[in-house]
Amino acid sequence: MELTPNQALEIWRGAIVESVRRDSPDLSARQMAVLTTVYLQPSPHTVRGLADSLNVSKPAVTRALDRLSELGLVRRKPDEEDRRSVLIQRTVKGSVYLTEFAELIIEAAKAD
Amino acid sequence: MELTPNQALEIWRGAIVESVRRDSPDLSARQMAVLTTVYLQPSPHTVRGLADSLNVSKPAVTRALDRLSELGLVRRKPDEEDRRSVLIQRTVKGSVYLTEFAELIIEAAKAD
């Protein structure tokens, strides 16, 4: 898909402004990066894998997961194969959240 | 422009992940909403106008402008007509910033 710079920014503005207006719990850029990666990239996801893939420190990923878990958007599950690891899993609530967020983007793209 | 939910989320993820990877100064959702509104919506822009339009308190807008000014992405200019008001103006640095950000989005859309 090809976008012009104006289209790109209008989409971004439309979605982010609407999300700000709604006063929804705002996730930081890192949290959003973690969340979308968990949902859109193939499993499994580990803290280390996310940290490397996002070029972010492990503690930063841990804290992002703390927040996302607290909101019920992802879930930690100990890896039975290697009990040092934690697998990050999707949740129904997270799917709903992202589906609604996608709606914002779609609307913003329509308006453009 | 019509997007599918998956396209929408892939674009968002691609752009935000790349921006996180680059460790660029991350703006909060509010700051980004203020910045894009100032650049994409017709002037003039005032604190009050932005607060109303974004459904956010005035102090929140003031603080967002503090941050954006500090980064040189916008500039405050006293309104000569009504000296209670402050007009928010664009800067070269802000234009460059948004142009580069648009590039991230465009790349993410291509990759999809």
Added chain:
DNA sequence: GATATTCGGAACGGATACGAAACAATTTTG
């Protein structure tokens, strides 16, 4: 089996953000 390595998380200190209330400066209203 003792030592290293790897994993996720905790602890600490600093930076930044927030909402609500109070504020100074200016303009409008009576």
Added chain:
DNA sequence: CAAAATTGTTTCGTATCCGTTCCGAATATC
């Protein structure tokens, strides 16, 4: 011109986030 209203900012207390460093548990290596 005095009182009220409007505009943007400051202040205060609180919450969140970040990077760095360190730690305990589990696994791999020798």
